[in-house]
Amino acid sequence: MKKVLIVDDSISVARQLEKIIAESGDFQFIGHGKNGLEALKLHKTLSPDIICMDMNMPGMDGITALRSLVALDPAVNVVMITSLGGVGDKFKECIKLGARTVISKPFEAETVLRTLRNI
Amino acid sequence: MAVKFFGQFLVEKGVISREALLQAIQLQETANLGFGDHAVAMGIMTETDVSRVNQAQRAEDLRFGDMAVKLGIITGAQLQDVLAKQKSSHLFIGEALVKVGGLSSADLERYLAEFKVDQAKYATDSVTIPAGTPHPEVCTIIVDLTSKMLTRIGRLTFRLESGRLAAAPVENDIAASMGFTGDVRAMYVLTVSRPVQKKIAMAILDEPDVEQESQGILDDTLMEFINVVCGNVAAKAAQLDTSLDITPPLLIEQPGSQQMDARSIGVSFPICFSDGERAELFLSVLP
Numbered sequence: 401m402k403k404v405l406i407v408d409d410s411i412s413v414a415r416q417l418e419k420i421i422a423e424s425g426d427f428q429f430i431g432h433g434k435n436g437l438e439a440l441k442l443h444k445t446l447s448p449d450i451i452c453m454d455m456n457m458p459g460m461d462g463i464t465a466l467r468s469l470v471a472l473d474p475a476v477n478v479v480m481i482t483s484l485g486g487v488g489d490k491f492k493e494c495i496k497l498g499a500r501t502v503i504s505k506p507f508e509a510e511t512v513l514r515t516l517r518n519i
Numbered sequence: 520m521a522v523k524f525f526g527q528f529l530v531e532k533g534v535i536s537r538e539a540l541l542q543a544i545q546l547q548e549t550a551n552l553g554f555g556d557h558a559v560a561m562g563i564m565t566e567t568d569v570s571r572v573n574q575a576q577r578a579e580d581l582r583f584g585d586m587a588v589k590l591g592i593i594t595g596a597q598l599q600d601v602l603a604k605q606k607s608s609h610l611f612i613g614e615a616l617v618k619v620g621g622l623s624s625a626d627l628e629r630y631l632a633e634f635k636v637d638q639a640k641y642a643t644d645s646v647t648i649p650a651g652t653p654h655p656e657v658c659t660i661i662v663d664l665t666s667k668m669l670t671r672i673g674r675l676t677f678r679l680e681s682g683r684l685a686a687a688p689v690e691n692d693i694a695a696s697m698g699f700t701g702d703v704r705a706m707y708v709l710t711v712s713r714p715v716q717k718k719i720a721m722a723i724l725d726e727p728d729v730e731q732e733s734q735g736i737l738d739d740t741l742m743e744f745i746n747v748v749c750g751n752v753a754a755k756a757a758q759l760d761t762s763l764d765i766t767p768p769l770l771i772e773q774p775g776s777q778q779m780d781a782r783s784i785g786v787s788f789p790i791c792f793s794d795g796e797r798a799e800l801f802l803s804v805l806p
Contacts, residue, residue, distance in 0.1 A: 487753050502527055514531075
C-alpha cells in the first residue's frame with residue numbers, strides 16, 4: 401500500500417484528503433504537514449511514496465518546497481493540489497520543477513484517486 | 520469542478536503523458552517570444568531599448584510594453600501592433616502537444632470541445648458593478664465566481680444584491696480575507712453569520728452535522744472556501760491575460776474595523792438568505 405503525506409495549511413483540506421485516501425483502500429495516510437518546511441522534515445522522517453501538497457501556504461510555500469524536495473530526492477512523487485491549478489503559468493511551473501501533476505481545488509475524490517493510481 | 524487550464528484538463532483525463540506535456544511546454548517557451556523579442560524582430564525597438572525597459576521595470580511595476588511607451592521608446596499604436604503580432608503568433612498548449620506528437624489533431628479538436636463544455640459552467644455571467652469601481656472586469660469575475668462557488672461548493676440558496684460603494688465591510692459574526700496581487704491589487708473579504716459559516720463547513724467537510732466541530736475547524740473551512748474562490752478567480756483572470764496571485768487566507772476578528780489602503784475603493788455586495796441570515800462580499804480595490 402502506497403504511503404501518502406499531505407501538506408496543506410488547511411486542516412479541513414487535510415481531513416478531506418485523508419478521508420478520500422483512507423476510504424480508497426489503496427493508499428495509507430501517514431502524516432500532515434502545514435507548510436513547506438514541514439514537508440521537507442516529514443519527507444525525511446516518514447519516507448512517503450507520494451506527497452500531496454498545496455501551493456499557497458504561509459511560511460515556506462509549496463513551490464519552494466517542491467524545488468527543495470526534487471533537489472533532495474529527484475525520484476520524489478509530488479502532486480500539487482491547489483486552488484491556483486487552473487492558472488496556466490503556475491501549472492507549467494510546477495510540472496517543470498518536477499511535480500507529477502497539478503490538481504485544482506475544489507477537487508473530486510475520483511480525480512484525486514485516479515491521479516494517485518497513475519503514479 | 521474548477522476553472523482549469525487546458526493542459527491540466529488533458530492530464531486529468533489521462534489523455535497525455537507528463538513527458539509529452541513537458542515537451543510541449545518547452546516548445547511553447549521557445550516559440551512564444553516575449554514583447555521585447557517581437558518588438559526587436561519587427562524593427563520597432565533595439566536591444567539597447569529592451570535593456571532600458573528591463574532596467575526601468577526594476578523600479579516600477581509596469582508591463583514591458585507599457586513601460587516602453589512611458590519611456591517614449593514606442594508609441595501607443597506600435598504597442599498595439601506588437602501585442603497583435605504576439606497574439607497572432609502565439610502557440611497554444613494544444614497545438615504544441617500536436618507538434619511534439621503527444622496528441623493527434625483529431626483528438627485536439629475533440630478534447631477542446633469537451634473542455635469548452637466542462638468550463639462552460641464557469642462562463643462569467645453579468646454582474647452589476649457600481650460605477651467608479653476600479654478594474655470592473657476583474658471585480659465581475661470575483662463576484663460571479665463567489666456566487667457560483669457559494670451555490671456549487673456551499674450548496675447555499677441566496678440572493679446576491681447589487682454592489683454599492685462602501686468604506687468598510689458591514690459587521691458580522693466572522694470574516695475571512697485574502698489579498699490579490701499582480702495586475703490588480705485588491706483585498707477580498709467574505710463576512711458571514713455563524714449559521715452561514717456552519718453551512719459552508721458542512722459542505723467543505725462533507726459532513727451532515729458540524730455541531731461538534733471546534734471553532735478552529737469552522738474558521739478553517741471559511742478560509743479554505745475563500746482560498747478556492749480566489750484561486751479560481753486567478754485562473755479565470757489568466758484566461759483574460761490578467762495576471763493575479765493570491766496571499767494566504769486570514770481570519771478577521773472584527774470585520775468592521777478592517778484597515779483598508781487609503782487609496783482603495785470599497786465595494787459591498789450583500790448576500791441574503793431565505794432564512795434571514797446575511798453575508799457580505801466586500802472588495803477593496805486599488806485603482
